[in-house]
Amino acid sequence: MQNIVIFASGAGSNAENIIRYFKNNTKKSVVAVFSNNANAKVIEKAKNLDVQTIVFNKDELYGDFVLKNLKELNPDLIVLAGFLLKFPEHIIIEYPNKIINIHPALLPKYGGKGMYGKHVHQAVLDNKENETGITIHYVNEQFDEGRIIFQKPTSISNCSTPEEIANKVHELEQRFFPEVIDQLLNS
Ligand code: GAR
Secondary structure (H helix, E strand, O other): OOOEEEEOOOHHHHHHHHHHHOOOOEEEEEEEEEEOOOOOOHHHHHOOOOEEEEEEOOOHHOHHHHHHHHHHHHOOEEOOOOOOOOOOHHHHOOOOOOOOEOOOOOOOOOOOOOOOOHHHHHHHHHHOOOOEEEEEEEOOOOOOOOEEEEEEEOOOOOOOOOHHHHHHHHHHHHHHHHHHHHHHHHO
């Protein structure tokens, strides 16, 4: 069995979609959802789908607690799906090429500290871009700068609000993120 671990901080639409995608897979399984927010919707979603949840605070993330729990789960892939804290260096070192993130724009544009969720879509709108998209990339010590694995653009020429852009991005995330995870685990 190949073990997938998800880190998420918020609504968890990606986490839920990934869990469902692998639900009946006999070779790959989502074994846990880690979150820094006990009240995040992702916790409830994971529990409803019978996936173990592990909640931690910042000290536990940058200290021993999270890494200790990860080691017990023996992850083949760690997936950041709407995880908003900086991923700690001591965990990145422990899992080379095994930690990936999804970003709701076409990196290197609209990445970096503070660029998450609606802030990204607002910036894209403000700059009158005709397209945006998703980027799936490896996680390194810098926000949104690790090697790019996959990108998919989408036209937003008829979008006039950040919510409309978010919807188009979510469509791409739902369609492609689980498939990319599946392919990475096959390679
Ligand atoms: C997703 O759109 C994801 O791409 C984005 O947060 C959203 C989480 O939604 N991630 C970032 O902005 C990271 N910089 P979800 O909780 O419903 O999956």
